[in-house]
Amino acid sequence: MASSDLEDLCLHINMKISTIKKTLQLRNIGQEPSLKSMLCKIGHDMVLLHDLLNKMETEVQQQEKLNNLLKELQKSAERDQNEAQHLCENIPPHLPKPTRSCITGLTVKCEEQAKVVEPERAKKPTKEPRLIKEVPLITAEEFESVPAYMKGRLTYDQINAVVQDLNKAVVGKYKILHQPLKSMNAPVRNLYHRFLEDETKDTKGEFFIVEADIKEFTQLKVDKRFHGILNILRHCQRVREVRGSKLVRYVIC
Incomplete structure (x- = not known):
């Protein structure tokens, strides 16, 4: 037998003897009345500590599951955000x-x-x-092509807001013109006759409005800003003007 094997065997036997001695000492200590209550308390605390560790382990597992769910939710939110960003960057000028x-x-x-x-x-x-023919909205590309001296401080949204008001006037006017005359009351009949009087041979078969129609059906102010927007709409071939009898008719292109 090698000397190293003999030393390992001796060390192992000495550790066993030391362990037995400590066990006997602890058993003797446990028989002392003054230490029994302390040992019972330690044992009770050990049980509580064991339960607490079990609860902590369960809580850690739940937190890990929640963390995984949050990661999945984050990935889903990122996908939705990317899709929303793509839609936002590719909004059509108008439907x-x-x-x-x-x-x-x-x-x-x-x-x-x-x-x-x-x-x-x-x-x-x-x-x-x-x-009823309406004015198509201005596209973003058309707005960019408008000369700067025409646009001034006007924005894309402001121009299309006026377009929507013009369409309200067009729809309001031609709904009346398409109604049977017998179904109209006196005020509507007066409007009907005025609409007919505004027509000329140059507007026959066309859809058009005048300033009185804009004031009748919208809250739009016919001012300098309005006429500036009309210049842009003429430039984009949305409307054209027909003048006659001291009246300007805005014909829908």
Whole structure:
């Protein structure tokens, strides 16, 4: 047997003897009445400490699960933010308006469905809805192309806000013109006749408004700023002017 193996064996035996001695000493100490209460208290504290460690371990596991959920939520929020940023950077200048063909197709489709549901009933031919031509909104590219001397301090949103007011006036006017005369009361009938008087051979078949129409249907002020915006709309070929009989008619292009 090598000397190193003998030394390791001796060391192992001495450690066992030392452990037995400490165990016997602790057992003897535990028999002393003055130390029994302290040992009981230590044992109770050990049980409480064990329970506390278990609770802490459970709490750590729950926090780890919550942390994983928050990471997933963060990734989802980042994806939504990227999509929202992409949409914000690619907002179309304006939404397309329904065309005559779309409305006609929808009317024909509704008529066909009605014929399928009620084949025996005779249907009166439905009138094609009369469209009202409106001023298309200015696009961002068009706004950038407007000369600086025309724009001045006007913004893209301010110009399109005026466009929306002009459309209110156009819709308000031509809704009255498309109404049956018998259904009108006296004030509306007066407006109807004024609309007819404003027409000329140059505006026949066109949609147009005058300053009186703007004041009638909107809160828009017809001032220097308004006329500056009209210059921009003429430049962008949204409206054109027809003058005559001391009246300026704004025709929708």
